[in-house]
Amino acid sequence: SHFIVGLTGGIGSGKTTVANLFAEQGIDLIDADIVAREVVEPGSEGLAAIVEHFGEHVLQSDGQLDRSALRECIFSQPKQRLWLNECLHPLIRKRMLELIKQSTSAYAVLVVPLLFENGLDSLVDRTLVVDISPELQIKRTQDRDGVDKGQIENIIRSQMPRQQRLDKTDDIIDNQGEIQEIEQTVFALHKQYLSLSKAVLS
Ligand code: ATP
Structure with a gap:
């Protein structure tokens, strides 16, 4: 692909959840952790x-x-x-x-937890942040991994503060609600990225 979207967000924000919705649209994922x-x-x-x-x-x-x-x-x-x-x-x-x-695929999504922290945003054409409050980050990560609260708080503190991340990004997915609610947002972004990727080619 010529057009690359960098997907990021704090621990437990829903990056994997969102990335899988792009994959359902046939979009290739590149996972920084892998x-x-x-x-x-x-x-x-x-x-x-x-x-x-x-x-x-x-x-x-x-x-x-x-x-x-x-x-x-x-x-x-x-x-x-x-x-x-x-x-x-x-x-x-x-x-x-x-x-x-x-x-x-028409464009690709690069999933990078520390996209801005590690300067990998320089590799992408567009950035997308999955956003939730720190309280929800702790709750969802605890529900998923069963690790203690202090450990998650330490990780949150080691990552870029929420507002700074939001200030830097092109696009935002608010993932505070139910999972079903983000499906429409992802689809709308998908269509926007398809047209942006065509614009890059012409
Ligand atoms: P990490 O940075 O820790 O790898 P992540 O950003 O990839 O996390 P996910 O694994 O996608 O986040 O989501 C964290 C947890 O929250 C998962 O168990 C996921 O199923 C759940 N989750 C994601 N979105 C929602 C939502 N809107 N409502 C409730 N639970 C959610």
């Missing part, structure tokens, strides 16, 4: 660089990245955290660009 795992798969350039930097102890016996060992390495080590981010971001970006090139 790409982030791909670039450190066994045999990848990313995993090789991490092992060279931190040592073999960040590998599990099956050759997969030991994420908790890696987390230990960067925990309260800003320099190491920075090194890891600077190692992975170019690889993630490159892989996303490859997947964008391979996409054949």
Whole structure:
């Protein structure tokens, strides 16, 4: 696709739910979380660089990245955290660009939790935020994952504040109501993106 929509929103806001509605319209999805795992798969350039930097102890016996060992390495080590981010971001970006090139739908949706935080909005033509209140973020994430409230609050605090995200975006889906209510909004946006993608081609 030539036209790329970046879909973002805080934890538990409904990104996956919304992305699946675009997929139902035949739109290709590119998921940043999947790409982030791909670039450190066994045999990848990313995993090789991490092992060279931190040592073999960040590998599990099956050759997969030991994420908790890696987390230990960067925990309260800003320099190491920075090194890891600077190692992975170019690889993630490159892989996303490859997947964008391979996409054949009229436009593609890039699902990125930290779209603005990580500057990945520079890869997209249009941004779409799924928006709910922090109270609902906590409730829905708790219902889904059963993790404790404090942990979710920490994640919310580590992400861009709600209003800042809303100020930056082109489009917004208000997901505070029932799931059925967003279907029409997604369909209206889909039609808008189809016409924008045609305008890009001409
Ligand atoms: P994360 O950032 O944690 O991956 P996400 O933004 O992808 O989350 P979803 O997984 O789509 O969010 O939604 C979070 C939870 O809230 C899911 O269990 C989902 O089924 C539920 N949910 C989404 N939208 C609504 C809604 N409008 N009403 C009630 N529940 C909803």
